[in-house]
Amino acid sequence: MVGHVDGGGSRGPTRVSSVTAKATAKATAKATAKATAKATAKATAKATAKATARVIARPRGRGVRQSMSGLHTWAGLLVGWILYAMFLTGTVSYFKDEISQWMRPEIARRQSAPDPAAAAQRVADTLAVLAAGSPQWSIQLPTARSNIVNAFWRTPGAKASKRGHEEAAFDPATGHRLAARDTLGGEFFYRFHYQFYYLPAMWGRWLAGLCAMFMLVAIISGVMTHKKIFADFFTFRWGKGQRSWLDAHNALSVFGLPFHFMITYTGLVMLMTMYMPWGAMTALQTQSQRQALNIQLSAFIPPGKPAHIEAPLARVDAMVREAQTRWGTDDVLRVTATNPGDASARVIVSRGDSERVSASPQFLLFDGATGKLLEAKERVGAAAETRGVLYALHMGRFGDLQLRWLYFLVGLGGTAMVGTGLVMWTVKRRQNLPDPQRPYFGFRLVERLNVAVIAGLSIAMTGYVWANRLLPVSVANRAHVEIDVFFAVWAAAWLYALARPAKRAWIELLWCAAVLLALVPVLNALTTERPFWRSVAVGDWVYAGFDLAMWAFAALHATLALRTARYRPRIRTTRRGEAVSQPQGR
Amino acid sequence: MHVPETPLHRETVDRLHRPGGIGPLVARIVGAIFGGYALAMLSSVAALVLPMPAPQAVLTGMLASFIVYAGAVIWVFIARSSLRAWAGLLMAAVPLALAAWSAMSMAAAAGGRLA
Numbered sequence: 001m002v003g004h005v006d007g008g009g010s011r012g013p014t015r016v017s018s019v020t021a022k023a024t025a026k027a028t029a030k031a032t033a034k035a036t037a038k039a040t041a042k043a044t045a046k047a048t049a050k051a052t053a054r055v056i057a058r059p060r061g062r063g064v065r066q067s068m069s070g071l072h073t074w075a076g077l078l079v080g081w082i083l084y085a086m087f088l089t090g091t092v093s094y095f096k097d098e099i100s101q102w103m104r105p106e107i108a109r110r111q112s113a114p115d116p117a118a119a120a121q122r123v124a125d126t127l128a129v130l131a132a133g134s135p136q137w138s139i140q141l142p143t144a145r146s147n148i149v150n151a152f153w154r155t156p157g158a159k160a161s162k163r164g165h166e167e168a169a170f171d172p173a174t175g176h177r178l179a180a181r182d183t184l185g186g187e188f189f190y191r192f193h194y195q196f197y198y199l200p201a202m203w204g205r206w207l208a209g210l211c212a213m214f215m216l217v218a219i220i221s222g223v224m225t226h227k228k229i230f231a232d233f234f235t236f237r238w239g240k241g242q243r244s245w246l247d248a249h250n251a252l253s254v255f256g257l258p259f260h261f262m263i264t265y266t267g268l269v270m271l272m273t274m275y276m277p278w279g280a281m282t283a284l285q286t287q288s289q290r291q292a293l294n295i296q297l298s299a300f301i302p303p304g305k306p307a308h309i310e311a312p313l314a315r316v317d318a319m320v321r322e323a324q325t326r327w328g329t330d331d332v333l334r335v336t337a338t339n340p341g342d343a344s345a346r347v348i349v350s351r352g353d354s355e356r357v358s359a360s361p362q363f364l365l366f367d368g369a370t371g372k373l374l375e376a377k378e379r380v381g382a383a384a385e386t387r388g389v390l391y392a393l394h395m396g397r398f399g400d401l402q403l404r405w406l407y408f409l410v411g412l413g414g415t416a417m418v419g420t421g422l423v424m425w426t427v428k429r430r431q432n433l434p435d436p437q438r439p440y441f442g443f444r445l446v447e448r449l450n451v452a453v454i455a456g457l458s459i460a461m462t463g464y465v466w467a468n469r470l471l472p473v474s475v476a477n478r479a480h481v482e483i484d485v486f487f488a489v490w491a492a493a494w495l496y497a498l499a500r501p502a503k504r505a506w507i508e509l510l511w512c513a514a515v516l517l518a519l520v521p522v523l524n525a526l527t528t529e530r531p532f533w534r535s536v537a538v539g540d541w542v543y544a545g546f547d548l549a550m551w552a553f554a555a556l557h558a559t560l561a562l563r564t565a566r567y568r569p570r571i572r573t574t575r576r577g578e579a580v581s582q583p584q585g586r
Numbered sequence: 587m588h589v590p591e592t593p594l595h596r597e598t599v600d601r602l603h604r605p606g607g608i609g610p611l612v613a614r615i616v617g618a619i620f621g622g623y624a625l626a627m628l629s630s631v632a633a634l635v636l637p638m639p640a641p642q643a644v645l646t647g648m649l650a651s652f653i654v655y656a657g658a659v660i661w662v663f664i665a666r667s668s669l670r671a672w673a674g675l676l677m678a679a680v681p682l683a684l685a686a687w688s689a690m691s692m693a694a695a696a697g698g699r700l701a
Binding site for chain 1: 626627630631633634638639640641642643644645646647648649651652653655656659660663664666686689690693
């Protein structure tokens with residue numbers, strides 16, 4: 001009967017047919033109970049006929065769900081591996097400041113957050129020498145979460161077309177360049193998740209945008225594929241092979257649905273001026289018109305013409321304090337100076353997004369030579385404010401630690417959603433392979449890519465952390481060598497995944513990740529003065545938390561490895577067998 | 587080799603065995619990726635006719651364009667045939683193109699005044 005309802009001799013349990021099968025099986029079970037009570041065989045026939053009719057009577061609805069199922073499958077599969085990497089590296093970026101702290105063990109733990117105003121003044125003094133003659137520099141102020149000050153400056157004399165800027169990290173206590181190992185820290189994961197690495201940043205962002213668009217389509221078509229999204233959320237069938245994968249995929253997707261949709265859409269919004277420049281190109285044709293748009297999006301102003309009259313920059317700390325009285329002590333994000341040292345200097349002190357759910361630009365504009373407040377810009381237009389709120393929702397910096405953990409966990413759920421979706425593609429098709437010993441090329445490709453990306457990325461990310469502790473501090477260009485190690489380890493995992501039988505590759509690489517993760521705290525204890533027990537003793541929860549997180553992830557990978565080893569794929573299960581076993585399982 | 591049975595798939599398989607190949611599927615994919623982007627682009631320009639300051643209209647158009655894009659892709663794969671999919675895209679494009687054209691001529695006139 002199930003085959004009849006499916007029609008067309010379809011042997012594969014597609015998403016839709018499994019829903020149909022469920023409905024039919026349920027109807028049958030119900031009808032059977034009824035029949036027993038009434039002791040009439042007629043009821044069974046009637047109910048079955050009714051169930052069949054109900055399915056057939058809606059050919060159009062079925063068509064839509066099947067089309068959406070196909071779209072969901074292929075949109076998800078084609079870019080699924082990139083999405084998986086974007087999701088996982090983006091998720092860990094919610095703790096990028098903490099990861100960066102862990103990756104610079106030389107910088108002692110700070111009991112209290114450094115005074116942003118004093119730190120800004122110290123770094124500004126350093127930049128006056130280090131970046132003398134630069135047309136623009138910008139300092140990101142320290143927060144309670146970050147123990148360093150990042151700054152960048154335009155290289156003096158560099159043409160606008162070139163990559164004319166440098167960046168460095170500074171010590172907020174002294175204002176000097178940081179005396180710590182050279183590393184990008186958590187910033188690498190953050191940048192990788194929307195522009196990747198090795199390829200030009202613009203290409204990477206376009207690729208990320210394309211993948212995000214596929215994701216948006218996969219989310220919408222995934223929801224439309226469901227007949228009963230609410231009921232499916234509460235359905236979980238353990239140890240039932242493909243159905244368990246499907247239920248896990250459903251539960252992860254539906255639980256985090258608002259988050260997944262939000263994070264995908266807001267991700268596109270963050271780079272929308274790049275992806276959709278056409279309206280701006282049409283409506284804004286003069287330089288001043290374009291500037292009117294830019295000021296709605298970011299607190300940067302282009303450097304004006306220098307007056308070529310020397311004038312030392314006024315006190316930056318006073319400017320920051322003035323901003324603090326308006327916005328609160330912890331919500332000043334950065335200090336940007338244009339033409340510092342010149343009479344035409346301007347300083348912008350801009351507001352952060354830790355005390356409000358918006359990242360729309362709010363700033364105070366000062367005359368850099370006199371220190372006089374010229375303008376306070378604390379409002380943008382409605383559309384710009386909407387964009388600011390969407391931006392802040394993506395970054396998640398407005399919340400406290402609990403919310404950060406929630407973002408992190410739901411983000412991991414999203415990663416698992418993509419991962420289970422990718423794995424399901426093979427689980428679903430394995431049952432119907434013409435020759436299970438020799439799968440066709442596409443099947444083997446997806447199978448191997450899944451191992452290489454899902455298990456491989458965990459190993460690569462851990463490899464990056466290992467490189468941070470093991471690479472000598474004196475290595476030239478060290479921050480980038482750490483990243484080269486990340487990709488070298490990942491490439492090795494790819495080769496391994498190609499060389500071994502798929503199931504063995506899964507188990508061995510998952511174990512490899514588990515062991516490497518579990519040993520990170522050991523490595524840390526051996527190579528730094530800040531082992532786990534000491535971190536706990538002094539209450540350094542960034543360090544202790546990092547070590548604990550490594551053990552938690554090690555346990556997760558070990559569990560996955562054990563479950564994979566125990567898993568026996570059911571090859572060529574008959575549809576009848578499934579249809580019969582199902583009501584018993586519930 | 588098993589592939590799930592969907593209208594899309596049936597169409598593909600039917601066509602694979604006939605001259606003309608996988609035309610309809612390719613037509614849908616091209617319609618979804620490029621047609622969808624074109625529609626999103628048109629809507630982002632069409633938003634300029636909204637009665638609000640130019641930067642806000644520009645941003646509104648950008649914000650809406652991704653929803654238009656996603657909707658267009660969904661439509662292309664829901665439509666019963668690739669012909670209907672493209673017809674739907676074109677029907678949606680006509681009013682958007684008119685609005686975009688009026689926004690462009692307005693901008694050109696304003697630009698002329700500025701120059």
